[in-house]
Amino acid sequence: MTIAMTTADWPALPLGKRPPGRWALAARFVIADFPEARRVITDGEVVIENDRIIWVGRRFEGKLAARYDMGEALIAPGFIDLDALSDLDTTVLAMDNQPGWKKGRVWPADYAAQAYEMYTPEELAFQKRYAFAQLLLNGITSALPIASLFYRAWGETVAEFEAAAAAAEDLGLRVWLGPAYRTGGVILDEAGAMQPVFDEARGLEELAEAAAFAKRIHGSANGLISGMFAPDRVETCTEALLRKTFAHADDMDMPVRLHMAQGEMELQTVRRLQGTTAPQWLDSLGVLSSRLIAPHATVATDDDLSRYAANGVTVAHCPLVSARHGSSLKSFSRLKAKGIRIGMGTDTAPPDMVLNMAVGLMANRIAEGRGDAGSSAEFYDAATLNGADALKRPDLGRIAPGAKADIAIFDMGDRMIAPRIDPIQTLVYGATGRVTRATFVDGRLSMRDGAVAGIDLIAARAQAQDQFDRLIERYPERTYGHPPVEEIFPPSYPSSQTEPSS
Template identity: 55%
Template sequence: MTPALPWGRLDGPTLLTARWVLGHADGQHVLLPNGEIVFENGTVTFAGHAYPGPVARRVDYGAALIAPGFVDLDALSDLDTTILGFDNGPAWKKGRVWPRSYLRAGPFEMYSEEELAFQKRYAFAHLLRNGITTALPIASLFYREWAETVAEFEAAAEVAESLNLRAYLGPAYRTGGMVVEDDGTIGTDFDEARGLRGLDEAIAFCRRNEGRANGLIRTMLSPDRVETCTPQLLRRSAAAAADLDVPWRQHAVQSAMEVGTVRRLHGMTTPEWLDSLGVLSPRLIVPHATAVTGTPRNPQPGRDLEILRDGGVSIAHCPLVSARGGGAISSFRRYREMGLNIGMGTDTWPADMLLNLQTGLLLCRVVENDAAACRAEDLFDAATLGGARAVGRGDLGRLSPGARADIVVWDLSAPHLGQIIDPIQTLMIAGRGTDARTVIVDGRASMQDGAIPGVDWDAWGARAQAQFDRMVALYPQRTFGHPPVEEIFSSAYPVRRPPA
């Protein structure tokens, strides 16, 4: 058992120490051997050695690293469906694009309100379990009637508050979607009025919930993928984000389908189109950006990256889900050297930010064919400082006086880690998200020794599987040609069931 803190808000200064502490000074993270962190009332008051003042309690975590919590700009908040497309394609044949026949029949919600609330609890708990202290949730709309609802995000706010997770919340909305026509061609289907109503509802949600739970709950605007949005929706989203003083997120330049659709509809690349609408700003977070011009996924010449950079946009780099789809940004070093702010997102199962950092580092070195293309701290900075910049928070992603006490204690004694000379490099080589031993958010313990109050990992896992199985059974209704489940999803090897 590791040392324990009292649950809930702590009275008086609390001092934490360990073999390593990742503090922050002179604009960068600094390693403090046998360092100390002191916090009170949710705020870091000291990071260094030999704290001179009195404290209410001291906790020594021994062979561990005390570090700032991760900021996840694209945090999985449902039961992951990317596993269904992992070895099953193309997407338009496998239920990842709605067929016209499903639209004619009338799309429907494949989860109940109770199930939607549960999957938020399940997903948010896993974010904390992996050292993520600030989350901007993302979920698939493929199994929804149209978009996310205010009711589920009111429930999500309650869940985040109860679990003590810092979250930026707002229901996703859209004015259209991709559709597979009866002849197998792929087109678009728009209902702008419905999408604008969704935006109005999202704005009302932001006004009600911004700053909830003493600032633990913040809000954002979340139009769905860029090819599903009309110009009016995007202009109004950008204006509303400025008026509300919240970030907004737009998935963009991430697929050949999107690139082709935007060019067909608007006669330009996605960044060119967004720029022409006047919506680029430092408030905008763009997940993925793997299909910008001048890259393997989009070899056409162009200035996509320069446009995004000059607009002050932040990129949410999600290397694991991109790599599973055969893609990567080209490259992490290039984006950084151009001056783009890069944060990190998980976007898929598992909610393991360390795995994403490791994948991002390896992809960068492979794409560049250069082991010196990026270092461990470059990715770690993106998951902490880059994410904090993306949401305009100088008080997150670092442990220095005045910062919020969002802290993760990483176990450095686990056998799989091997020998340690540098804790960050060690985590980037052999660490796992579940090496997070203790998670503290806003000065309150959210997890200790892998335990989160009210979370039964075994029972929740069984419930999630049953809920997922029911959703998968409905897939034929929204898959082109409506084949049986067995034809939509392959098996790695032949399945031979016992005789009846």
């Protein structure tokens, strides 16, 4: 006997649990991935059992334990974030405060000599848990976390990633985890000139620890957690570190994410050290491959892009953080025409993939100088299908029988996005991630109506602000010349201690 349930039963579904038996989600719109192409089904539904989608169509006539009718909503594959923020974002401090090297983003030599962890182990663990919750709030179901190393002693630690794995399992987020490591960095000498410095032994030791961690956690939490390799920005890597990284990744069949072709400092540093661009250097080492995910490609040359295309490299496109710093991919349409796979990332706060798609689409049309360059569907595919393909996971990023039940539900009746047109165009052109109503991962309800399983977001928000404020207080220690915080980050308008005159 079929039991038909409505949205009246929706609040009773336990957060953090899978509905028992075979059950269905119904809504006004459903994205469906058929063998021939992606389609939108009007008044459709998705049937789920355990962790898998078993059916998608108009109306399932078989037996169900429950049917949840989401009404004026879009049921869609959850987003795959190839460059997902996993700390309390410090890049937002630089949006109106430039240049970055004067704002604590390049260590002065006197601080580099005694750099230390500015967060406690407990604070590092908390910020990942808090950041993972933010991803779920925005319909992101799979994530490759990224964090800053500017406030770290050197690289990330295995201990904090053990905590990150526990947080991902508790909250219900699919993750690829690997602590960031490096063999070098750029510092400011006493005259304020940028100088590369290296400690290869330290970086290789961190790589060995990261490899052991990735092997140990891969496939844990019933497959929710996978391993990856995350060497820091390319200008912080030596040849030995890169060769050993890709050897480990090849042996364990895991992805490598490496930031490169992303900025002027990197471009000049790599040219100074290697006499070429980063993609050309990696190609000469024979390590460009389809397992490489490379954010952000905003300063990539034509030759760099041709090498990406020839070797199957995936570009992780993060348009919001790039635009905030005055750069953009040149362009999404151009890279796609070259045959380069483009996935999406957030890499900033808020980790809003819907906003990233909107900014990316607009930046693409400006770069191309025409209003028909790219489409909302192309960007949605990049944020779902392309990310899954980059991770070699054909069971992710799609709604189809046999796929994992990683689903985001978006409110298409939101009062701020009327009138509604095509659901994907409405989402990209007229909404933000704040219309995300629910997020399922592996068939489990991880987020509903702003509540995330495993975390008190009201208390966590206050804790995050307190932790962030205390970090800002330490910025003078790692800023060239050690100016006061008020000089590093002046307010938009001077503060007033008196009442305005009448």
